[in-house]
Amino acid sequence: MFSQRVEIALSPCPNDVFILSGLILGSIETTLEVGFIFADIEELNTWALEGRFSVIKASFALYPQIASDYEIMGCGSAMGFGLGPLLVSLREVSLNPTNENSTNKRVALPGRFTTANFLMDFLFPQVYEKIYLPYHEIIPALLARKVDYGVLIHEGRFVFEKYGLKLVADLGKLWEEATKLPLPLGGFFIKRLLPEELKRTLLRSFRKSLEFAQKNRKEVYFLLKQHAQELEPEVIFKHVDTYVNRFTYKLSEEAVESLRVFFKYLRFVFNPKRDIWEYEDGIY
Numbered sequence: 380m381f382s383q384r385v386e387i388a389l390s391p392c393p394n395d396v397f398i399l400s401g402l403i404l405g406s407i408e409t410t411l412e413v414g415f416i417f418a419d420i421e422e423l424n425t426w427a428l429e430g431r432f433s434v435i436k437a438s439f440a441l442y443p444q445i446a447s448d449y450e451i452m453g454c455g456s457a458m459g460f461g462l463g464p465l466l467v468s469l470r471e472v473s474l475n476p477t478n479e480n481s482t483n484k485r486v487a488l489p490g491r492f493t494t495a496n497f498l499m500d501f502l503f504p505q506v507y508e509k510i511y512l513p514y515h516e517i518i519p520a521l522l523a524r525k526v527d528y529g530v531l532i533h534e535g536r537f538v539f540e541k542y543g544l545k546l547v548a549d550l551g552k553l554w555e556e557a558t559k560l561p562l563p564l565g566g567f568f569i570k571r572l573l574p575e576e577l578k579r580t581l582l583r584s585f586r587k588s589l590e591f592a593q594k595n596r597k598e599v600y601f602l603l604k605q606h607a608q609e610l611e612p613e614v615i616f617k618h619v620d621t622y623v624n625r626f627t628y629k630l631s632e633e634a635v636e637s638l639r640v641f642f643k644y645l646r647f648v649f650n651p652k653r654d655i656w657e658y659e660d661g662i663y
Contacts, residue, residue, distance in 0.1 A: 383577060384412040388426055388435040389567075391417045391606035392533045393615045394622035395436055398455050400599045401591030402584060409584045411577075417606065419513045420532075420565065421490030428492075433570045434581060438490070439563040439638070440497040443647035446654060449568035451630075451638075453657035454585040456566035458626040458634055463551010463562045464495040465536045466503075467544040468528050469521055484527040489514040494564050495530045498550040501644060518542055532564075534607065537614055537621075560637040561626060569656050579658045589628060630655060 387402075389395040401407040403415055418426070420438060427437040430448045439458075442451065466486075487510045488496050496509070510526050517529040521544060528547060531539055539546075551562045567585070569578055592599045596616070603615050626634045635651050642649040 383410075384414065385433050385577070385581065386414040386416060387567075388416045388418060388423055388432040390420050390423060390436055390533075392622075393603045393607055393618040394457055394627075395455075396603050396606050397592045397599060397619045397623055398585065398589050398627065400602050401588030403588075404598075404602060406595070406598075407584065407587045407591050409580070409587075411580060411584065413584075419490075420493060421511065421513070424490060424492035427568060430570070433573055434567055436565060436567050438493045438565045439641060440494040440645065441492040442568070442654075443642065443645050444492075445568065446647070448571060450571055450656040451654055452567040452569050452582060452585065453630055453655055454567070454582055454589065454628060456626055456630060456634070457564040457622045458566070458630075458637065459561045459622070459624045460555055461551065462564065462621045463549060463554060464489075464498060465531045465539065465546060466499075466528055466548040466550060467521070467531055467539050468547050469524070469544060471545045472547060484508065485510050485525070487512050487517045487520050487526040487529040489517065489530065489532050493532070494562075495532055495550070497645070498554060499530060502548070502550060502553050518544070534614055534618055537617055558637070558640050560640055561634060563634075563638050563641050564622075578656055582656065582658055586628060589623070630657070 387399065389399060402409065402413050423435055424437050424441050426432060427435050427441060427445050427449065485508045486499065488499065490496060491511055512520060514532050514535060517531060518535055518539065520526045521529045522542060554562045569581060600612060600615065607615050639649050
């Protein structure tokens with residue numbers, strides 16, 4: 380018998396579904412009755428601002444605005460090297476602060492509160508017109524010439540070349556060169572006011588679910604395929620293997636330092652012991 384019901388809001392992207400597949404499929408034991416709500420990352424960010432769900436996936440760039448209500452879960456983060464958003468265009472161009480031709484251009488971004496939006500402001504602070512679109516609409520907008528540039532996340536960053544798009548800048552690589560640290564993209568956030576034992580159970584369940592997925596990739600694939608925008612197995616698992624990495628299961632000291640630097644640029648005073656939910660006391 381379940382002791383409590385919890386709703387988890389997440390994106391349909393392969394990495395999120397992969398992490399929670401053990402729970403979604405009912406393949407791991409838990410005392411919780413868990414419901415799942417799928418939405419685009421910017422809708423998730425909006426819901427996080429509203430404090431709508433006990434556990435929610437959102438962008439790290441949003442965290443300073445929701446930190447009074449949420450903590451960062453110690454499991455489930457999308458963070459690392461070589462996984463940053465890609466700035467692309469239909470033609471080979473140079474986009475830099477001194478290039479007058481790059482001003483007043485239309486740039487499609489996957490949301491106002493996303494880390495991709497923060498990186499564009501951080502790396503390319505010149506004037507350009509921002510167009511916010513669901514991530515899967517950015518490539519079609521480029522192909523229809525409705526925008527001049529697009530910032531791709533999720534599956535789009537793996538398939539843009541087949542649409543004839545050109546890489547303008549790897550925003551993650553530029554972050555890595557500037558900081559020598561992994562890029563924090565997004566994570567799961569958990570309500571501060573939840574009972575401690577419930578939070579412990581949720582974090583343990585996340586890790587059990589991820590362990591199940593890692594051991595049962597063939598079984599999990601059919602679930603990933605139901606939600607993915609790009610359906611080829613190689614694209615789906617390239618996505619998973621990029622975003623689900625050594626920082627996902629548990630945030631390391633390197634990951635914590637990356638968050639500290641990231642939030643410093645956002646003028647947010649980050650305290651790991653206060654802002655990360657991890658049931659091993661004193662880990663940070």
